[in-house]
Amino acid sequence: MATGFSHILIPVDFSVNTEVAIARAVDLVQLSSCRITLLHVQRILLPGMVQSIHCYVKGYSRQQVNADRQVLVDKLQVLKLAIEEQHPALSVRTELIFGEPVQESIVRCAMTREADLIIIGKKGGTRIFPFLHTVIPARVAAASGVAVLTAKPGSLNNEIRTVVVCIGAHSSARKLAMLEALRRKSKMQVRLVSVEETDRDDGPGRQSLFNAFRLLKTHWPYPVAYEVLQGNNKARTLLKYCNKVGADMLIVNSGTETTVSGWTKQQISDLLPASSRTQVLALDPA
Structure with missing residues (x-):
């Protein structure tokens, strides 16, 4: 991982989200050794209630499926050729999944194709639902x-200059390894933070923060700082801090560090406006 990413998976919806994701991928990869997979998942659902009922009653004809599939294959090919024209050394492949759940398809493709990074462009967030x-x-x-x-x-045209890394009680080794994979020629300062409920909290999270700081300080060539934050909700506290320091990227574990509300399932990326420069990199803590 320290040498960079070898395979990036990009879920494609042919909107500005796709443009953002591709731009971020090209910015991160080592062009001579990385592969990019463009994945589109098409659910079989016609627009409008009347069309949906008609589709349900009469079925989605094989002819219609084949016609729609070919349109999507052609659109993916246009994206692939555009990337390869600008970056000839980059290997790009496409994949189309038809009629399957979107999230499950992304997970399955990432695992079977052995991707080491998934990039999702997201114009907006659903705050209410x-x-x-x-x-x-x-x-x-x-x-x-x-x-x-x-x-x-x-974040489309922004370089990654300031990275905030949330350090908790669990091992931070994967987050620090991800920093190595992200390191570019431009200077990238790192801010390590831990989130505690009170200023008297002197638990294992604070010790992990100090250990991570000492480890990173010995070999990271750019500025490194650390700070202890107070807040009852980690995701909200981290987002507030990122806005304060103008962070270009936030590295967190999925779960308590990304969930704003467990009841509504609201995530930290839902609170970021479309104009936000902050990218959120979520890792599996396991």
């Missing part, structure tokens, strides 16, 4: 064991 999301990045990370980077359009 977040449980209606088709794809929840933190859950994809937890289910697949693959790191998931969520990026908003506001």
